[in-house]
Amino acid sequence: MWHSDLAYAQAKSGAIIPATTVDYYDANDVKLSSAENASYKIETVYADSVSGTETMYYSSGKPRRSVHYKNIKKQLQHGEVVSWYENGNVHAKEKYVNGKRQGELLVYYPNGKLKRRDLYAQDKFTKGQCFGPDGKPRKHTPYECMPVYEGGIDGLLRDLSRNLVYPDDALSSEIQGQVIISFVVGSDGYVKNVSVAKGLTPSTDAEAIRVVQELKKLTPATQDGEAVSVAFKVPINFAIQ
Secondary structure, three states, X not given: OOXXXXXXXXXXXXXXXXXXXXXXXXXOOOEEOOOOOOOEEEEEEEOOOOOXXXXXXXXXXXXXXXXXXXXXXXXXXXXXXXXXXXOOOEEEEEEEEOOEEOEEEEEEOOOOOEXXXXXXXXXXXXXXXXXXXXXXXXXXXXXXXXXXXXXXXXXXXXXXXXXOOOOHHHHHOOOOEEEEEEEEEOOOOOEEEEEEEEOOOHHHHHHHHHHHHOXXXXXXXXXXXXXXXXXXEEEEEEOOO
């Protein structure tokens, strides 16, 4: 859910050198203009004009997560993804091939003991094991669960459609089309960081933002049993009946 704008540095020789960019975020995953009051930062190192590595750091400056992208703008993961506890021990290791989880997913307890070993093929879970802090096998549980809205996807789309009010200016001008809205479902289940990914007109964009902001609280996503934030995009259609 994190990405930076593409930038380059020009060497004296005239060669293009991929840039390193740093972005700062608060506890609600809102991008800040500086390091002041930041809860974490993300450093992006470009290997070329498209690919590169993003590393998230704790406020202490210690690395938290490192991801290699085949396409940073599209957030297409390709290669090893490693995350760490703040004590420096590895939290998890996994591998992606063209955006799909492939091979072993290993998760560890803060003390370094193995907590989970799952196997994936083309992003599909095939088999796995979970272990307690004592190293003994325990009942296997899904590694990731997506957020759940009351009534499911149908309920979410129904609420968006039911609450949508066609702006007068767009209606009188017979403007029709689609607005794509980006938002985050926080670890607390609330919708936040709502913004326009693809707009139509100022009034339709504002209305699309409003209806997404008014969505009900969701059951948050979980990763290895812990609530996490997840980024989404949703289309809002404006059509004159």
